Amino acid sequence: MIVKLLVALLATAAALNLAAADAAPATDTSGLPDFRPVPPAIRSRILAADPKKGYLVKELKPNVYLITDGGYQSLFVTTGKGVILLDAPPSYGSKIVSAVAEVTREPIVELVYSHSHLDHISGAPEVLKVAPGIKILAEEGVAAFLRAKNDPRRPVPTETFRGQYTLRLGSALIEMKHGHWHSNEGDLYIYLPARKVLMAIDTLPPGYAQFMDIDLTSDFHDYLAMFDKVLAYDFDVLVGGHLGFPGTRHDVEVARDYTLDVYHTIKRIHDGTDQAKVVTQAAARYGWDNKMALFRALLDPMMDECAREIVSRWSEKLASVDVYARSHCHTALIYARWDD
């Protein structure tokens, strides 16, 4: 339910392009915290979905089309031998078939899962209703997870590969490579070399700071390594899977610099903290044996300080920094303290 809700509201918010908080009335009785509005330079890049249809189809490159509802993004590719769908987000799952039909008469023949998360692939049954018997392709880690889940919302892949795979159909050549920046079961770099389009879902939302917990990464070590891997591809359009528009190489560089700043900031604060002193002060209040309380008294101020710095340096360059900066500092702190 809540996934649908969130999805719907993300979509509605972006699609309607409502007047944001800067236009809020002086007497705010919502009881909700204040956040900075989306900077105008970023808001102007948002691709508005048709409010009646609830989605937008945009030709990114010849034969390569983006579908977005403002909250989610997926791709499809025409090949002369049928259409390949790359992801099927449930937020517009029932509209994918008509979105494809707007631009081509080719039938849908194949669906690729970028990773196992519901919010990007559980529109698959809606597609299968209209196009039964199509191939579903996924990396083996994702396929193993979906076989174990046996979840009707995420049909088990009919074809799998391990590590990497080149999908050739008609005029299309799509290179896929396994990564680990986001989900436990693995993620895919999906690259169309002839079109210089790279799809790498839940790496970064161009123009915005990442979603909570650095886009929910389950492996910050590999997340940090992801930026160089992305930039090593010869691409000029990046599809990250979220929010209102695809990204450029510059967006990737900005996200990399933001993430490295979060990491270096929390590491500097952590390593520079006189931990014995902070803990001794806290022990006067909680006692030496309440170690969990001592830990919070130690870690909370580090994250607060990190968030203040990050918000002050980045709020003009990226949208929504103040919403999740502390969460990003939290993710980086766990890495800096326990793994690094």
Next chain:
Amino acid sequence: MAAQRLPMHARLAGLLLCSGVIASLAAAQTLPDYLPLLPAIKQKAITADPHKGYAVKLLKPGIYMVTEGAYESMFVTTGKGIVLFDAPPSFAGHISQAVAETSKEPIVELVYSHLHVDHIGGAGLILKEHPGIEILAEEGTSQFLREMQDPSRPVPTRTFKDRYTLRVGSLTANMTLGHWHSPEGDLLISIPDKKVVMAVDAFSAGATPFMGLDLTMNMHEYLKFFDQLQAIDFDVMVPGHHSTPATKEDLAIAKSYVTDVNRTVTGILGQDHAALKARALQKYGDNAWAVASVLIQDQVDQCAREITSRWSARLEGVDIWAASHCHTALVYAEWDVGPR
């Protein structure tokens, strides 16, 4: 250095927190209130000798636990030398002395439970004191440590993949790879003839798991861990934290707590959040991350209130970490499992 002028407890805490003593945070932080520790649980804690800074507890014939009050490691006499499991930096300087108190055998092998600094960052010191000992770890952990080149966590001399039976003298220890905690993998270590197991960073006896459900990077595997451990015939377990060995009863309580967190957050996700959503949309407009964040915060807060009310009298740390536990469970329930 500075730590030596502090009282014993402060030195201990400084060590347990692996302090890098350089600068100090703004001292005048107002600290929140937390519930006092539960007397029944406090009673069970093993207190370290304040002069020595550690305690050695005989778990079973030939099997000992070492603790300084916050961390735990284990060593086993075999007739052919001591096998040490983990070397937390907080008391690594005392390990040789702790071993010598109980046995004349030399340390011949060190096993890494997982790669985190706080459990094995004393290994460099152990190796210096006992040059030439074997260091054993699973391949995923070894690979990460080869990449890190961290002198405090020397690269293992022997590795295995997935599972291994270690036989040294009278010791037979079965090791199985798990993924309940760190991305690179964790070891479930079982000594079947003594009914002793060691499984680090899953839960603690008498207390809730640490922040983020013991910082799990894989909630799907974390949830399975409790039944996997239950299936092993043991009566003493070394959980790696606090100072109390765990029993099957502690395992059952931990499972029940984690199950409750998971169910509670899933129930809350299924409720109607339309009113808050409408208020958030009104206030934030196209700032989609802001809208999502207040919804998530509200759900986490509600879950934390419920969990705190049900568990505060049974486990320590509930009011300190319940919101963090709810957050981790929410991410899993929403993105990996989804609405049912």
